[in-house]
Amino acid sequence: MASFRFEALKIAGTRPMVNVSELDRKSAIFGSNVFNDKSMRQFLTPDAYKAVKNAMDLGVKIDRKLADSVAMGMKEWALSKGVTHYTHWFQPLTGTTAEKHDAFFETSPDGADPIERLAGTQLVQQESDASSFPNGGIRNTFEARGYTAWDPTSPAFIYGTTLCIPTVFVSYTGEALDNKTPLLRALSAIDAAATEVCKYFDKNVKKVVATLGWEQEYFLIDSALAASRPDILQTGRTLLGHTAAKGQQLEDHYFGSIPSRVLNYMRDLENECMLLGIPVKTRHNEVAPNQFELAPIFEEANLAVDHNSLLMDVMQKVAERHYFKVLFHEKPFKGVNGSGKHNNWSLSTDTGVNLLSPSKTPMSNLQFLTFFINTIKAVSIYEELLRASIASASNDHRLGANEAPPAIVSIFIGQQLTKVLEELEGVSTGKLSPEEKTELKLNVVGKIPDVLLDNTDRNRTSSFAFTGNKFEFRAVGSTANCANAMTVINTIVAKQLVDFKKEVDDLIENGGLKKDEAIFNVLREYIKDTKNILFEGDGYSKEWEEEAVRRGLSNHKSTPAALKARISEKAFSVFQEMNVMDHTEVEARYEIELEEYIKKIQIEGRVLGDIVRNHVVPTAIRYQNVIVENVKGLKEIFGADYEQYAEEQLLILKKISKHINGIHAKVYEMMDARKQANSLTNVQEIADAYCDNVKPYFDQIRYHSDKLELIVDNEMWTLTKYRELLFSR
Template sequence: MATFRFQALAQIAGRKPVKFEELERKSAIFGSNVFNDKTMRQFLTEDAYQGVKDAVQHGKKIDRRLADYIALGMKEWALSKGVTHYTHWFQPLTGTTAEKHDAFFETSYDGSDPVEKFGGGQLVQQEPDASSFPNGGIRNTFEARGYTAWDPTSPAFIFGTTLCIPTVFISYTGEALDYKTPLLRALSAIDDAAVDVCRYFDKNVKKVTATLGWEQEYFLIDSALANSRPDILMTGRTLLGHTSAKGQQLDDHYFGSIPTRVLTYMRELEYECMLLGIPVKTRHNEVAPNQFELAPIFEETNLAVDHNSLLMDVMQKVAERHDFKVLFHEKPFKGVNGSGKHNNWSLATDTGVNLLGPGKTPMSNLQFLTFFINTIKAVNTYEELMRAAIATASNDHRLGANEAPPAIISVFIGQQLTKVLEELEGVSTGKLSPEEKTDLKLNVVGKIPDVLLDNTDRNRTSPFAFTGNKFEFRAVGSTANCANSMTTLNSIVAKQLIDFKKEVDTLIDEKDMKKDDAIFNVLREYIKETKNILFEGDGYSEAWEIEAGKRGLSNHKTTPKALKAKISKKALDLFSELKVMNHVEVEARYEIELEEYTKKIQIEGRVLGDIARNHVVPTAIRYQNLLIENVKGLKDIFGSEYETIAKEQISLIREISGHIEGISAKVEEMTEERKKANNLSNSEEMAAAYCDIVKPYFEIIRAHCDKLELLVDDEIWTLTKYRELLFTK
């Protein structure tokens, strides 16, 4: 029965590592498979090139004539690189990417005149069959039309022999069916709102870009071992397995020497990323055994989201060539660190200024404080929505332990910046005297660069932390599409900046205040209002849970409870006002995410029941029978003395029987509860039932299985163990 496990281990022992050699400098090959600015200048007419640039920089529409020219140039470039097919590459609400390949090759109706054809119509729009994608009730199954439309702000790229064109995905009636469409709307909203505020400080600012630098954590497991575990194959995580005697307690893996085989994988992955224009820069061992991380240089948020989605696909494909399986699940192994996707977010002007980085003058530092404090205010107002933005069945396992932030959303800014805000809070109400203004600008605002230069505060338990010149949204899960959290974050900050400008303008117009006085007065009130969201301590402590409750902060530990914030009046009004999503689109996403949660727990329950009954119990019975035969033999030899001699064996037989009985009973009970939950027609009730009634059985069943793993002879145990999964290189 243990054939698969030992075959997998033997396969690894005889495997030769895949070799990979980088022949060119990264700078020489970067973006060579991307239809970027350099390529467009070579393959497009001047009018076509300018049309794309105007669309990217100013949001202008590309007319059909220019689209034909762009498509022609794109096709010629692709054909010159051996491409045979094209696809509209989009991000439906499945959490993965989607593509339908069409060949450039066409013939006339009678099969003659073969030609490679690709026109503006095929570039700009396609009509995939959308009936099987999640829609949350927006459309009926028989209304299968869905449209993909070209997003020129994210350049086309070649993957394999296919030209991939990033697109949005919308329904026949115009609602967004993807992650990209709301993100683009949110980015437009924050651009407009931030530019208006920036002009208090610099009239030359015409555009503000939200930037994103994600950090992708992941596990690498030998594919033979992963394939020997049904739970990893079906759910992406281990549903059972006793913790290894050695885990991460020695801290010897973190930032350690990267294993040779893993490094070879990383080098080929980075090579593929360079070709695709994904600017990966950092690689290192993470805390848990066989856990790693890579991170890129910051990019414009829409492009960064596309690159992360593409990267996850590339990682899996490259891993196959190296006999690895990549695990993106937030908590694939019990007892060791889970994986996150820290989203480092900031705002940059077209004049080259990072709005969350201090400058060299008091005025630039006042601008920094304006965006810094408004971001904190936005999170304070919408903390429940922030929690909802990162809520998934898999991320629920990770939040609150092993360096992952808790489910309570708070903001960490460090002791030194806390003192700066306290000093600002103390400024006088109303108009400032020249002396007060000078003292404030020189002794408080002017010293901010020095404060940040020496600020080494870090809090690994904070879900939203300021880290010098950016905010780090640490609570985002490793499987997530970054667009979900970035749509929410950029929306709430955009809304807050709009409100801020209204308040400042009111003080200027109605109270006859100077601009700086008005800004200081509004910021001072915001500092008072946002104290509850600021927290510098241990996010894991029970004391913080109690304190957070007193402060009125939410603590939604499960996805069904967290998601309700998405359809609150506050959230619906926010997205509607900014034209990011209408009520139908928001409510559809709520339904989709509830359904996804339910299905994932349902699948895990089925897989766990199958493994427990068809792997664990038969293996335990087999070993128990060996013990019984042993006891019978001892009885034949020693007669009445056998009970003393076979005491340990008899005790072990009883213990195994108890666990077998426990597994059988609890799997049966879990199955019955699943059936009841499946009969519920309301999606909220069904998700709650799976969360509160079905899911608790997982730990009980697992506890019995994990005990049996320790009791049963290793030679006959069928499932690959943690020590093998985590420490086989």
């Protein structure tokens, strides 16, 4: 077995460089494989083009008759690029994407006259077996069908020789079985709510768009080395492995020179992204060895979510060409930096205004303050739901690990904006005198442009930070589908804006206040209400944990604990009121996410047991036998005095036996804990049991294995070591 490890190291060390050529200037090839505005103008009739644009911009449903015309134009465009198949590309609740390819090729009933065809009905809707995807109890046995329906707001694209048509995925009875459907509803809710509030400041605003800029962190490992580790292949992370002597402590990897082989991978990936219309902008080394980051220019949130989901698939496919394995797991290696996916969220109007960007005029800054403070208010009310949106078995390893935000949701806004809110809070209630109005607009609201100096992005321990013209949700994990967090953020802010408008309108209509005075009065009360969620200090400190409890903030460190917020009355109410998800859809997601947690911990436990019993222990015993033979030889040479010459060898024998016994004992205890957990019937109780009673054995078993790794002869150890996984180029 040891030879497999060394063969993998030999292969990894002699990889040929994969040459990559620039296809053209990025601006010239961007979106070449996307059915974008340019392609639609060329291949659609004027009526079909107008129908698609109205669907994209105004949400107008496309007439079935025009769908045939759209499908024909889309097919002709695809055929002109050598495409042979089409698929409805969707995002079921598996965390990945799904696709079923059908050929354009068709024959007549008599088998003659073959043609390429894509009908409007095939474009708009297709049928899939919903029972084969996670459904959380939505699907009945006699209602196995599910439907994929075209989402015209996200353009079709070509990957390889397949036309991919982004779609939603719903059950036979109409409930959402995907990540896209609730997101689209949430985006519709924030559009409606924010547009109404914008009319206080600009009557010309007709639409508000939520934007998202994600940052994708990842590890690259040579594919041969990854194949030598059963835990990486089956769980995406290393369940065993002693930390290398050199890790990230010298801080020499972050923003360092990108290794040549990795740079070629990045260039190849960027070529693919440009063709697919994914506006990637930034690439760099991250903190840990072999860790990197890619980030795009921000986009409309639905499209950004689609692009991130597509990117993760493309990254793996491009990696295969370069003999790499991409690791998206939040914590693939113990002792070094984990991977996140910061979600940078903002709101923009159809008049070109970023609603979370401070301006140079007091009136514009009043608008900024309105959306800024309402977002803070929304997070303060729904912090538990926001925490639940990023809960997963893999992200549990990262949150609070002194490299990522803690499990406590808090907001960091920086000193300048903190001072602005404090001054705004000091404004008197009721009607303002002319002097107070002038003071407020010039000396409080008028000071906000100073934030453009940007002292806001200085606290890496905050889970939700204001960073100049957007909020950055830093707690999102690298494996996550952005839709989950984006659905929650847009839903809760939409709800808060609806409530805000009701309060302001009431003060105007029944309180006799002018519009600006009413807005200031409501915002002032919100500032008082949200002090508990604002925190400028060290989120990693024990003192903050204690302070957070006093403030009434949650600190759910595990996924089973965090997900309970999914089915709270508060969650049911906000999703129902905003028409994002009904009671059934919310409960289904709660069930699915708990089941996913259970299965992942179960798989990790089984893989861990297999590796230690079939790799670690046999290797340790073989080495132990070598030591035994050595001791026997010493005894033959030195007779009764042999122990003084074999003292170290005898100590090694005892240590090996101790750790082998420790592994066996803990593996069997872990198996018993799994059996007890599996005997339970309630999904929350099973998840709690796996979290509290099964998972703790992982570290105990790992302790003994990692100790053996340090003892056993390097030539005999079968598992590729951290120093090889993280430092092989």
